[in-house]
Amino acid sequence: MIEVRELTKRYGARTAVEGLTFTVRPGRVTGFLGPNGAGKSTTMRMMLGLDTPTAGSVLIAGRTYRELPTPLRDIGSLLDAKGVHGGRSAYAHLAGLAASNGIPRRRVDEVLAMAGLDAATARRRTRGFSLGMGQRLGIAAALLGDPRTLLLDEPVNGLDTEGIRWIRDLMKSLAAEGRTVFLSSHLMSEMELTADHLIVIGRGRLLADTSVREFIEANSRAHTVVRAGEGAGEAERLRALLEGEPGARVRLDSGGGWLVEGPAPARIGELARAHGVALRELTPRRASLEDVYTEMARSSVEFGGVGR
Numbered sequence: 001m002i003e004v005r006e007l008t009k010r011y012g013a014r015t016a017v018e019g020l021t022f023t024v025r026p027g028r029v030t031g032f033l034g035p036n037g038a039g040k041s042t043t044m045r046m047m048l049g050l051d052t053p054t055a056g057s058v059l060i061a062g063r064t065y066r067e068l069p070t071p072l073r074d075i076g077s078l079l080d081a082k083g084v085h086g087g088r089s090a091y092a093h094l095a096g097l098a099a100s101n102g103i104p105r106r107r108v109d110e111v112l113a114m115a116g117l118d119a120a121t122a123r124r125r126t127r128g129f130s131l132g133m134g135q136r137l138g139i140a141a142a143l144l145g146d147p148r149t150l151l152l153d154e155p156v157n158g159l160d161t162e163g164i165r166w167i168r169d170l171m172k173s174l175a176a177e178g179r180t181v182f183l184s185s186h187l188m189s190e191m192e193l194t195a196d197h198l199i200v201i202g203r204g205r206l207l208a209d210t211s212v213r214e215f216i217e218a219n220s221r222a223h224t225v226v227r228a229g230e231g232a233g234e235a236e237r238l239r240a241l242l243e244g245e246p247g248a249r250v251r252l253d254s255g256g257g258w259l260v261e262g263p264a265p266a267r268i269g270e271l272a273r274a275h276g277v278a279l280r281e282l283t284p285r286r287a288s289l290e291d292v293y294t295e296m297a298r299s300s301v302e303f304g305g306v307g308r
């Protein structure tokens with residue numbers, strides 16, 4: 001569990017994080033969202049004791065990072081996959097970390113296997129690693145202490161489709177084991193598939209602490225695809241009816257029907273029946289996390305982070 005309480009960070013006159021309070025709970029994947037400059041990295045650095053809060057606190061399993069006797073066993077992290085000495089092999093890097101944290105060397109082989117790095121790759125100097133291999137090594141390091149909590153900044157960066165799926169499954173299985181998994185990503189479609197819960201920040205402040213489903217439902221209007229029967233002029237009659245509904249927006253859908261924003265499907269069905277328009281299709285369309293996030297970014301100055 002990660003408990004963030006009234007966390008504030010100022011750099012001179014600039015406020016990066018302001019009065020953030022939230023709890024990252026075990027047993028689920030929590031996604032951390034916010035536009036560039038919102039304060040995600042600053043928050044994650046404070047969680048790991050790499051930056052000192054101006055005010056407030058972060059507790060990992062009830063203690064501040066600096067109070068953890070063996071931090072790698074409590075929290076595994078991946079902030080910057082490039083933070084590895086390029087002249088060392090992946091194996092040497094992990095073995096060094098294990099030795100300095102009292103972790104048995106056999107665990108190195110286990111995490112290499114979990115991260116999908118084979119023995120030959122593990123013996124190579126990391127300087128020649130691709131971005132994806134570097135990410136895998138970073139994840140191996142994060143798993144080294146078999147930690148109860150994992151914190152990952154953009155873990156799918158540089159991974160191909162198979163690598164992205166691998167991370168998704170790994171994060172879900174770690175959460176299913178009862179661990180706390182906290183990750184940021186700017187790939188909304190990926191976040192929607194991976195995360196159960198979301199923490200959304202903008203300009204250093206908390207905007208949402210909610211499940212992915214509730215976040216989408218609360219921030220999107222109902223969309224419905226509706227198609228009229230075959231008769232001549234039926235599609236246009238339907239459009240006129242729909243446009244007569246207060247607050248409705250009607251657009252042509254790529255499938256040839258009308259995409260209606262505003263009225264719920266039941267209301268559209270009633271309207272069509274009352275006016276004798278036969279319907280061929282009436283399909284609620286759920287907004288994606290990407291839709292909601294993009295809309296939020298466009299409509300909210302607070303979220304856009306301008307003027308700081």
Ligand SMILES: Nc1ncnc2c1ncn2[C@@H]1O[C@H](COP(=O)(O)OP(=O)(O)OP(=O)(O)O)[C@@H](O)[C@H]1O
Pocket residue numbers: 011014015016034035036037038039040041042043
């Ligand atoms: N060391 C620093 N000195 C001064 N200002 C900083 C420092 N680190 C971060 N900031 C500022 O704090 C704000 C938050 O930055 P932060 O990197 O935490 O955002 P972010 O949400 O992680 O963005 P990104 O997605 O681009 O990494 C920004 O305005 C940034 O310029």
